[in-house]
Amino acid sequence: xxxxxxxxxxxxxxxxxxxxxxxxxxxxxxxxxxxxxxxxxxxxxxxxxxxxxxxxxxxxxxxxxxxxxxxxxxxxxxxxxxxxxxxxxxxxxxxxxxxxxxxxxxxxxxxxxxxxxxxxxxxxxxxxxxxxxxxxxxxxxxxxxxxxxxxxxxxxxxxxxxxxxxxxxxxxxxxxxxxxxxxxxxxxxxxxxxxxxxxxxxxxxxxxxxxxxxxxxxxxxxxxxxxxxxxxxxxxxxxxxxxxxxxxxxxxxxxxxxxxxxxxxxxxxxxxxxxxxxxxxxxxxxxxxxxxxxxxx
Numbered sequence: 001x002x003x004x005x006x007x008x009x010x011x012x013x014x015x016x017x018x019x020x021x022x023x024x025x026x027x028x029x030x031x032x033x034x035x036x037x038x039x040x041x042x043x044x045x046x047x048x049x050x051x052x053x054x055x056x057x058x059x060x061x062x063x064x065x066x067x068x069x070x071x072x073x074x075x076x077x078x079x080x081x082x083x084x085x086x087x088x089x090x091x092x093x094x095x096x097x098x099x100x101x102x103x104x105x106x107x108x109x110x111x112x113x114x115x116x117x118x119x120x121x122x123x124x125x126x127x128x129x130x131x132x133x134x135x136x137x138x139x140x141x142x143x144x145x146x147x148x149x150x151x152x153x154x155x156x157x158x159x160x161x162x163x164x165x166x167x168x169x170x171x172x173x174x175x176x177x178x179x180x181x182x183x184x185x186x187x188x189x190x191x192x193x194x195x196x197x198x199x200x201x202x203x204x205x206x207x208x209x210x211x212x213x214x215x216x217x218x219x220x221x222x223x224x225x226x227x228x229x230x231x232x233x234x235x236x237x238x239x240x241x242x243x244x245x246x247x248x249x250x251x252x253x254x255x256x257x258x259x260x261x262x263x264x265x266x267x268x269x270x271x272x273x274x275x276x277x278x279x280x281x282x283x284x285x286x287x288x289x290x291x292x293x294x295x296x297x
Contacts, residue, residue, distance in 0.1 A: 095125075115292075144276075146272070162295060164269045168243055171238050184262060
C-alpha cells in the first residue's frame, strides 16, 4: 500500500500542515483540483476519511490526525537524513532557527552568535523572540531557550548561562525621600513596574526566598510591559521598582544608576538552557552553534 501511495502521503502531509487546499496547492505547485483529486483517491484507497471539509475550511478527521502523527515524523526524519548526506562537512553551512525570550536573545545568545557568525559566514541563524513557552517541534525550530526548571523531560538541555539571580532595583532618584523596603510586603507601598506574561496574560508574581522559605507577591504600579527591556527602561526613567535578572542590571548597579534592595530575599534561578528533541539527528551547523553557546561552569 505504501509503495503505490507514497506521493499521496506527501500531499496529505502538505494539506494537513497548511489547513487549506489553496495554500497547499500553491506550496506544491499544483492545481487545487489536482490536489483534491489526489486526496480523494488516497482516502478511497486506504478506506479512511482523512479530512473534514466544508465550503470554507478543511480540517483533519480523527483518522487523519492519527495518520499524521504516524507518518509525518518519519518523512521528516528521511528528509533530515538526506540533507545530512548532502552536506559538505568540510564547510559548515545551513540554517538554524531558535526560539528565545528577548532577555535571553539579547544578553546570552547574541554576544555569542555575533562572534560565531564571523567564524562561520555560511551558517544563517534565525532568532525568533517569543516571551512564552513555545512548542519547538510543532513550530519547527531547531532549538529553544528556557530556564533549566522549565525544560520538558523528553528534551536534551544544554546549559548556556550561569544561574541567574533576580534583583529588586530602582533608581536613587525614585528612592529619594521614600523609605527603603525592608521586607517584600513593603513594596506594596511603592510604585512597581509589572511584567505581563504572554503565556497566560496574567501579571508575573515577584518571587522571593529567605531561610529556605519561598513566597510570591503581586505588586502594583502605573506601568506594565510584556518585555523586560521596556521594564528596565521605565525603571531607569524613575518610575519605580523592577524585578529583573542580575545580568541585565549589574552594569547599572556598578555605575550607580540603579540600587538594589531586599538582596537577602533575592532567589537564585537555574540558568538558561538550550533545549532540543532527543530523537532528531542534527546537522553540523547546529552542533557547532551548540558548542559555542555551551556554558562551561
